[in-house]
Amino acid sequence: MKTTSATRISALAIIIAGVLLAVLAPAGETVSSYRRLGVVLLVVGAVWLLRQKRPEAQREANQQPFQQPVLKWYQSPIFWVPVIAAIIALLSWLML
Numbered sequence: 001m002k003t004t005s006a007t008r009i010s011a012l013a014i015i016i017a018g019v020l021l022a023v024l025a026p027a028g029e030t031v032s033s034y035r036r037l038g039v040v041l042l043v044v045g046a047v048w049l050l051r052q053k054r055p056e057a058q059r060e061a062n063q064q065p066f067q068q069p070v071l072k073w074y075q076s077p078i079f080w081v082p083v084i085a086a087i088i089a090l091l092s093w094l095m096l
Contacts, residue, residue, distance in 0.1 A: 022039050
């Protein structure tokens with residue numbers, strides 16, 4: 001069985017629906033049945049998610065050691081943090 005993103009997302013959606021039904025059951029006489037249904041959906045979604053196979057990582061033909069690319073001057077946070085701080089200070093001074 002090949003696992004796709006859609007099956008993982010649908011399993012997570014069932015888990016979320018189960019949690020919502022278990023926690024946010026509507027007020028009334030049938031609260032316990034909503035909560036039981038929520039717990040059942042939660043368990044079914046968790047089992048479905050855990051039974052799915054993880055996709056295998058694709059290996060590159062030529063594995064080279066990781067080399068961090070050199071950043072340009074405009075990609076550096078050392079440049080942008082003071083620029084953003086100056087813009088925020090200017091805007092806050094103008095808004096006074």
